[in-house]
Amino acid sequence: MLLLRNLLFYPLFYLGSFLITAASLASAPFSLAAFRRRVRDWGRWQRWCLKHFIGADLVIEGKPQEEPVLYAIKHESFFEAIDAPALLGAPSVFAKKELFAIPGWGHAALAYGLIPVARDQGARMLMAMIRSAKRMVADGRPLVIFPEGTRVPHGERRPLQAGFAGLYKMLGLPVVPVAVRSGPVYHHWLKRPGTITYRFGEPIPPGLPRAEVEQRVVDEINALNS
16 A cells, blocks of 8 residues: 555656646746745645645644744755745745756746755855845745755754854844654655654744854754654
């Protein structure tokens, strides 16, 4: 039964993903609002497929902030990366530069306002990221970062990438840590029934010392590790 669920999930999810990406690109020249709705539809489509084909439920504890903030989200699987627009509306996400080379998707991501991250390019790249991020905030959009820098198996606790502290300092925004429990359902190629959970932490004010903000973020995003 588990294999059958996955045999239904994968082709239909990826077919829908292709159609939604094509629809988003087609709508972009005519309506920014429609374009953003199509991107949000991708996350909603993923949720629908997981619920109806895999038997996975979604629980959200707490809620997003009304004003733009920097969300620091635990990264256990691709689920939360795809789901971010469904969860937060129209967030601008810091994403690995390599992802923008994906045909079609990369063009849509840039048009949507995702921010490329290339850790090997130092201060110059950091300043470009800051400028892009400030434009997004001025447009009223929240920012999303996966501060561990990569997917981390459920139950593991890792330090944050060095770039997080620089962004926190230079953006001057509150940070909202978000714990995620998606790994047991979504991390492996064979998706499993279960519950994916988000838990929004309390906002962390700007201006704290690096060690303090990093410790608070690590503690909060790992709150669902058990």
